[in-house]
Amino acid sequence: MARPASGASALPLDTILPGECAAAMDALPENSVDLIFADPPYNLQLKGDLHRPDNSTVDAVDDAWDQFDSFAAYDAFTRDWLRAARRVLKPDGALWVIGSYHNIFRVGAAVQDAGFWLLNDVVWRKTNPMPNFRGKRLTNAHETLIWASRSEGSKYKFNYEALKALNEGVQMRSDWTFPICTGHERLKNARGEKAHPTQKPEALLHRLLVATTDPGDVVLDPFFGTGTTGAVARALGRHYIGIEREAEYRDLAAARIADVRPYEAAALKVTTSKRAAPRVPFGQLVERGMLRPGEELLSGNGRFRAKVRADGTLAGEGVMGSIHQVGAAYEGAPSCNGWTYWHFKREGKRVPIDALRQQIRDEMGDPTG
């Protein structure tokens, strides 16, 4: 009896539909898909060009599909596709949406207002985000995903043990660390340029689909783009339905997915590598109150002193800078490991500040880095 687990025989399984996402969803039968993953336009509101310090220009997301006249226009767009999405979703189905601070708050509120029930928000921490070139803000190093069931009472699917296994035997947290999509995984178009400005990494979709679907389930992606959702769904033995307005994206996605070789049903094993010990900035010792601004540090040889400042730099005699810089300056050395060089006093004894760093690392104990 090889019926699809979801009994969705009327659906256009494993195809990419053209058209506007809300209208295309309205043409599908209601209560019919298990999961929806949506990567809607972020409504970035970029003004002029942005240059890097080397004067090259940043290739911005300036596509027509990301242009909205106002918050109200974006909200109307959002509420419309959410309404259509909720209709095609099975009663026990769930929704994922990804966004950035530009749009995710509006989207999240609309998800709640549409009747979905929030289960978690998940932070995708990027290991290699684009820096903030002007030094005017924090590096925008993450995006946010919202996971919601169709209704408060939905019996949503969550493969708790699978995710625990993915996380070396401890519960999966709500912050996920992945690199952005680069290298061979990044699709190129016929002209050799990046095919899509916002292609998501397959690792992200992999974790998400392992967590909240089973083999045979139907995953709908109303903003299909170059088909990352379809590629990962096929590899993992899930069915996909994509909706994409632009023919060029549809063609690229179809070719990409055709190249995917599904994993053997038994082999959904994932390798997780232990990372090097996480980097702990000296400033954290100050922020956490382990060292007070104004407190005096001593060099290991007892010859030099410096005072801690509130931003995690040291002020010595005629020198200022990081723990490494001030140590190096005192010793007249080209470099210096400040962690072992500097000591603080506790109960009359001189303790290297590295002991405090170790304490923080012990607390972190997070293999996902």
Added chain:
Amino acid sequence: MARPASGASALPLDTILPGECAAAMDALPENSVDLIFADPPYNLQLKGDLHRPDNSTVDAVDDAWDQFDSFAAYDAFTRDWLRAARRVLKPDGALWVIGSYHNIFRVGAAVQDAGFWLLNDVVWRKTNPMPNFRGKRLTNAHETLIWASRSEGSKYKFNYEALKALNEGVQMRSDWTFPICTGHERLKNARGEKAHPTQKPEALLHRLLVATTDPGDVVLDPFFGTGTTGAVARALGRHYIGIEREAEYRDLAAARIADVRPYEAAALKVTTSKRAAPRVPFGQLVERGMLRPGEELLSGNGRFRAKVRADGTLAGEGVMGSIHQVGAAYEGAPSCNGWTYWHFKREGKRVPIDALRQQIRDEMGDPTG
């Protein structure tokens, strides 16, 4: 003279005001505080803890209609305190709000709708979150902060270099890792229980205040609770104003803050950017004889040359103008920092003219450290 840097003499500095937060803010002068940090109630499942603007209490009920009713009530509450907050904020002031997925999307949308301009969202990653005991969801291991300036054009404050220093010389990212508030830091009430259910760690406030305020600035916290904001503000030489409805919290906070020993003023100095350093016209280098009219400068890459003229302009091949203009013309770039682009020869070595500017700044006695 020891006037507050912010000239906010009419404000009730370093006090805790009683009352409802919006009404209490409305009693303060407008355009008067530098920063607002808000940790509003997280809402919705807090059974009976939520009040409508008219002070009637929202019944906690599960059905959809009342759920909508409760969203609407929370939104009204949020929009009201945001309106009051924006009024007391200086035009170049900024706002921080912290929340979880239960409320942060509604709050974030309201922040945008109120006219604030989002600068970043920041994720507080907890090193030691409470596990999800039932194994039905991901461990909720983070909370979200929103950082927004009062208006799109506000000249908000951001101590970029200080945060870079706190992070060992690389840009601070939008994900911050701290343990939750436990141990000695966690306030107990007279009955020995934890005094407040959602006390925030001081480390979080430390980073936030170092990042977006200077010593002497006024920080308003309309949901003061047990006064973490006040305690850290006092330690860091900032003024605070707290608003708190519950007398028990006010008493605990006051006692806690009184125990805080402010850090030495010298330790509060923070690394500053070159932008803050005084402007030195290139012509001064010529007037002072550091460069001779007719002397040849080389681009850093060695490909271009130009001659210094007596009025502090450069004459290149087919180009004339400022050090920046000539550099930009040679490189075909939209702009160019001539100070780092152009070099002169001394003892066979190529030295950037920026070194001469630094020499002048040193003579002026400018401690950019």
Added chain:
DNA sequence: GTGCTTGGTGAATCAGTAT
């Protein structure tokens, strides 16, 4: 083949002052 250097780039709401 290996290792080093150079160049390119990624969902980005990215300037301040004087005229």
Added chain:
DNA sequence: CATACTGATTCACCAAGCA
């Protein structure tokens, strides 16, 4: 209020070229 000018500002990773 608009325009012009000064001049500050980047992290991690990948690919290609070269020694």
